[in-house]
Amino acid sequence: MDKLLDLKDIPQLADLPNPPKQVYFIGHPTKQLFDNCVAIVGTRAITEYGKRVIESLVPKLVFEKKVIVSGFMRGVDQYAHRTCVENGGKTIAVLGWGIDTVLSLEDKKLADSIVSHNGVLLSEWQTQRPTLWTFPVRNRIVAALAREVYIIEAGLKSGSLITANWAIKLKRKLFAVPGPITSRVSEGTNILIANGLAKMWCGIQQPTQKSSDDPILRALEQEPLTIDQISRNLNKPIAELGASLSLLLLSGQIVERDGVYYKK
Amino acid sequence: MLTKIRSTANIGLTTIPIDVEVDVATAGFPGFTIVGLASKAVDEARERVKTAIINSGFDFPPKKITVNLAPADIPKDGAAYDLPIAVGILIASEQLPEETVFDLKKQFFYGELSLDGTLRPTRGVLLLALFAKNITGSQLFVPETSANEASVVDIPVYPVPTLHRLIQHFIQIKPLDPLSYLPIKDALDMEPPEFDLAEIAGQEQAKRAIIIAASGGHNMLMFGPPGTGKTMLARALPGILPPLTEQEALEVTRIYSISGLLPPGASLITKRPFRAPHHGVSTVGLIGGGSNPMPGEVSLAHLGVLFLDETPEFPRSALESLRQPMEDGTVEIVRAAGHVRYPASFTLLAAINPCPCGYLGHPKRECICSQRQIVKYRHRISGPILDRIDLHVSVSVIAVDKLSQSLKNNPNAITSKQAKTLVVSARAIQTKRFTETKIYTNSQMKNKDVKRFCVLSPESENILKLASETYNFSARSYIRMIKVARTIADLDRKKDILPTHIAEALQYKQMV
Numbered sequence: 224m225d226k227l228l229d230l231k232d233i234p235q236l237a238d239l240p241n242p243p244k245q246v247y248f249i250g251h252p253t254k255q256l257f258d259n260c261v262a263i264v265g266t267r268a269i270t271e272y273g274k275r276v277i278e279s280l281v282p283k284l285v286f287e288k289k290v291i292v293s294g295f296m297r298g299v300d301q302y303a304h305r306t307c308v309e310n311g312g313k314t315i316a317v318l319g320w321g322i323d324t325v326l327s328l329e330d331k332k333l334a335d336s337i338v339s340h341n342g343v344l345l346s347e348w349q350t351q352r353p354t355l356w357t358f359p360v361r362n363r364i365v366a367a368l369a370r371e372v373y374i375i376e377a378g379l380k381s382g383s384l385i386t387a388n389w390a391i392k393l394k395r396k397l398f399a400v401p402g403p404i405t406s407r408v409s410e411g412t413n414i415l416i417a418n419g420l421a422k423m424w425c426g427i428q429q430p431t432q433k434s435s436d437d438p439i440l441r442a443l444e445q446e447p448l449t450i451d452q453i454s455r456n457l458n459k460p461i462a463e464l465g466a467s468l469s470l471l472l473l474s475g476q477i478v479e480r481d482g483v484y485y486k487k
Numbered sequence: 488m489l490t491k492i493r494s495t496a497n498i499g500l501t502t503i504p505i506d507v508e509v510d511v512a513t514a515g516f517p518g519f520t521i522v523g524l525a526s527k528a529v530d531e532a533r534e535r536v537k538t539a540i541i542n543s544g545f546d547f548p549p550k551k552i553t554v555n556l557a558p559a560d561i562p563k564d565g566a567a568y569d570l571p572i573a574v575g576i577l578i579a580s581e582q583l584p585e586e587t588v589f590d591l592k593k594q595f596f597y598g599e600l601s602l603d604g605t606l607r608p609t610r611g612v613l614l615l616a617l618f619a620k621n622i623t624g625s626q627l628f629v630p631e632t633s634a635n636e637a638s639v640v641d642i643p644v645y646p647v648p649t650l651h652r653l654i655q656h657f658i659q660i661k662p663l664d665p666l667s668y669l670p671i672k673d674a675l676d677m678e679p680p681e682f683d684l685a686e687i688a689g690q691e692q693a694k695r696a697i698i699i700a701a702s703g704g705h706n707m708l709m710f711g712p713p714g715t716g717k718t719m720l721a722r723a724l725p726g727i728l729p730p731l732t733e734q735e736a737l738e739v740t741r742i743y744s745i746s747g748l749l750p751p752g753a754s755l756i757t758k759r760p761f762r763a764p765h766h767g768v769s770t771v772g773l774i775g776g777g778s779n780p781m782p783g784e785v786s787l788a789h790l791g792v793l794f795l796d797e798t799p800e801f802p803r804s805a806l807e808s809l810r811q812p813m814e815d816g817t818v819e820i821v822r823a824a825g826h827v828r829y830p831a832s833f834t835l836l837a838a839i840n841p842c843p844c845g846y847l848g849h850p851k852r853e854c855i856c857s858q859r860q861i862v863k864y865r866h867r868i869s870g871p872i873l874d875r876i877d878l879h880v881s882v883s884v885i886a887v888d889k890l891s892q893s894l895k896n897n898p899n900a901i902t903s904k905q906a907k908t909l910v911v912s913a914r915a916i917q918t919k920r921f922t923e924t925k926i927y928t929n930s931q932m933k934n935k936d937v938k939r940f941c942v943l944s945p946e947s948e949n950i951l952k953l954a955s956e957t958y959n960f961s962a963r964s965y966i967r968m969i970k971v972a973r974t975i976a977d978l979d980r981k982k983d984i985l986p987t988h989i990a991e992a993l994q995y996k997q998m999v
Contacts, residue, residue: 268853268854297858327859329858329862407853449883450691450692450994451689451690451691451692451883451885454691454692454898454899455689455691455897458897458898459898460898460899461691461692461694461695461899462695462975462979462991463987465692465695465990465991465994466986466987466988466990466991466994467990468994469954469990469991469993469994470950470990472993473950473953473954473957473993481841481848481881482848482881482883
C-alpha cells in the first residue's frame with residue numbers, strides 16, 4: 224500500500240531545516256488532507272484526566288473539520304487517534320519507525336480504522352526499526368504538519384516537549400493543557416504555560432450550568448470521587464448510595480472509570 | 488492360634504471395615520509376614536509392633552506369624568494397623584485371654600505404635616468413630632492424643648496412652664475410662680472473629696460487598712492496588728458467615744481428620760475454615776490428589792472461604808481446575824488407588840492487582856508496566872472462571888489521614904457481630920425459600936430457579952434491560968445481576984426485588 228506523494232504537495236514540511244527526503248504512506252493521502260492539521264501529543268502514561276481532556280477537545284476539532292496529527296504512540300497519541308476515528312474524523316499518524324514494520328495486533332486494529340476513515344499513516348523511512356533516536360526525529364514532522372499543537376499531558380522528560388520545541392521553532396501555535404500540580408504527567412505542560420512558551424488551553428467554555436440539587440452530583444462537580452469517598456463526604460449508607468450512583472450512571476449524568484466517578 | 492481383630496481403612500471419606508487376621512502357627516520357621524495389599528508404612532509395622540510388644544513387657548512369640556488384612560484387594564496405607572496387629576499377636580500367642588473381656592466383632596482398634604509401646608496421634612479417628620456409630624454396642628480403642636476427635640460421636644471411646652495400659656484394661660487390673668461424650672452444640676461456641684469488620688477503616692463498598700457475598704454464598708473478586716486491605720477483608724469474611732451447624736461441623740472435621748490436620752487433642756472444628764493457598768500451589772495441591780488421594784485446598788475450604796491472593800499469579804491449570812468444584816460443590820479425583828469424591832463447597836474470594844507492579848491508577852505512585860504486560864496479566868483469569876464470580880468490587884487506596892476520622896459517626900460503621908446478624912437472617916430467608924429444592928443459597932440458583940424465585944417488578948426489569956444494553960451484558964451476567972439483587976433484597980427483608988436492589992447490584996458488575 225506504500226505510495227509516494229510528491230513532497231511538494233506537503234509544503235509545510237519545507238519549513239523544516241531538515242525536511243524528510245521522502246515520505247511513505249499507508250492509506251490514500253490527498254493534498255487536501257494536509258491543509259488544516261492540528262497536532263495532539265502527550266505522554267504514554269495517560270491518566271483519566273488526559274482521556275477526558277481528549278474526549279472534549281477532539282470532537283470539537285473534528286466538528287471544525289480539522290485533521291488530527293499525532294505520533295501513534297500508546298497513551299495520549301493513540302487515544303487522540305482513536306477518539307478522532309470514533310467521532311468520524313480524519314487523522315494522520317506519523318510513525319516513529321519504518322512503514323514496513325509489522326504492527327502488533329492491537330496497533331493494527333487502530334491503523335486499519337484510521338485508514339478506513341480516510342486517514343493515513345506515514346513515515347519518512349521504509350524499513351527503519353524503532354530505536355531511541357527515531358521518535359524525536361519523527362516529532363519534527365508532527366510539529367511541521369500542524370498549524371496548532373496541543374500538548375495534553377507531558378512529564379518533564381517527555382518526548383512531547385521536543386514536539387513543543389519544534390512547534391516554537393516553526394512558529395506554530397502551541398497550546399498546553401494545565402493539570403494538577405501534584406500530577407507528574409502534567410509537570411511538563413504546566414511549565415510550558417508558566418514560562419509563557421505555550422498558551423493555556425482551558426477547555427471549551429460552556430454556558431454556566433445551574434448547580435444541581437442532587438448532593439451526589441454537587442459533590443462530583445467539585446472533584447472526581449470514589450464511592451467510598453462520596454459516602455464519607457455525604458455521610459450516606461453505602462447500599463443506598465450504590466443504587467443512586469448506578470441510576471445516575473444509567474441516565475448518563477455521571478461516568479465511572481476504574482472506580483472513580485466523574486460528573487459529565 | 489488364629490484371631491480376628493477389627494479395624495478400618497479410609498478411602499477418601501469412605502470408611503471400610505478391615506479384619507486384621509493374625510495367626511501364630513505352632514509349626515514352621517519363625518517369621519512375621521503381613522499380606523493384603525499393605526503399603527510400605529503398613530509393612531514396616533512389623534518392626535514397630537515387635538519392638539513395642541517387647542518394650543511393653545510381653546513376649547514376642549518366636550513362631551511363624553501371618554497377618555492378613557482382609558478384604559485383600561483394597562490397598563491399605565498408614566500406620567493405624569499397628570495397634571490391631573499388636574493386640575492380635577498378643578491374643579493369638581495366648582498372652583491375653585480372649586474369652587472374658589473381648590467382643591472382637593464390636594471392638595475397633597486403631598493407632599500407630601511407637602517403639603516404646605506408647606500410641607502416637609493417628610489421622611482419621613473421627614471417620615472411624617462415625618463408622619462405628621452404625622454398629623450397636625461398638626467400642627473404640629484409639630490413641631489418647633487423637634481420641635478427642637471421636638468424643639463428638641456418642642459411643643464408648645477409650646483413649647489409650649500405651650499398649651501396656653490397654654492390656655491392663657483388658658485383664659481388669661486398671662480399667663480405662665471412656666471419654667465423656669461432648670455434644671456438638673456445646674462445642675459450636677461463638678468464637679470471636681479473627682478480624683472484625685470494625686477494624687477495617689474505609690472500604691465501605693468492599694465491606695458491603697463481603698456482607699452480600701456471605702449472605703448469598705456468592706463468589707467475589709476484589710480489584711485494587713497492594714496494601715489497600717484486600718487480605719484483611721478476606722480474613723474478615725469467615726467471621727461474618729453463619730455458624731456451622733452440627734452436620735456441617737462434622738463434615739468439615741472429617742476432612743481435616745483424614746488429612747491429619749487436626750492438632751493433637753483437638754476435637755471438632757467449630758470455625759468455618761479459611762484457606763489461603765500461596766500462588767505457587769500445584770493443581771494437585773489445590774484440588775487434591777496423590778497416589779492415595781488426599782483432599783486439596785478446595786476441600787479443606789469446604790463450607791468456608793478459599794482466598795486466592797494475587798489470583799493471576801496462580802498457574803493457569805490450577806485455576807482452571809477450580810471450575811468443577813465451583814459448579815458442583817464436590818471434586819472427583821481419579822487415581823490408580825481408586826475413585827474418590829471429596830466435598831468442596833466453598834466461597835471463592837479472589838484478589839487481583841490492577842497490573843503486575845500493582846500501582847496502575849494509584850494516585851501517588853507510578854505504574855511501570857507496559858500496556859502489553861497489563862493486558863496479559865488480566866487475561867490470565869479465564870472467562871469461565873470470571874463467569875462464576877458474582878460480585879466484582881474495586882478496593883481503592885485510602886489516605887492514611889482519613890483512616891482515623893472515618894470511624895466516628897458513620898452510617899456505614901458496622902461490626903462483624905452486626906454483620907453476622909444480617910447474614911444469618913438473610914440466610915434464614917433463603918433456607919425458607921428453597922425448602923422444596925436442593926439448593927441452599929441464592930448463588931446456587933440455576934436459570935429455572937431464577938425464573939421461579941426472582942420476580943422483577945416492571946420498573947426493576949426496565950433498569951436491568953437498560954443496563955444490559957449500556958454495558959453489553961451477556962445472558963450469564965444478566966442472570967448474575969438478578970441473583971445478587973435477590974440477595975440484596977433478602978438483606979433488606981423485602982419479598983420482591985425493587986429497583987434500588989437492582990441498581991445496587993449493578994455496582995458489582997464485572998470490570999475486567
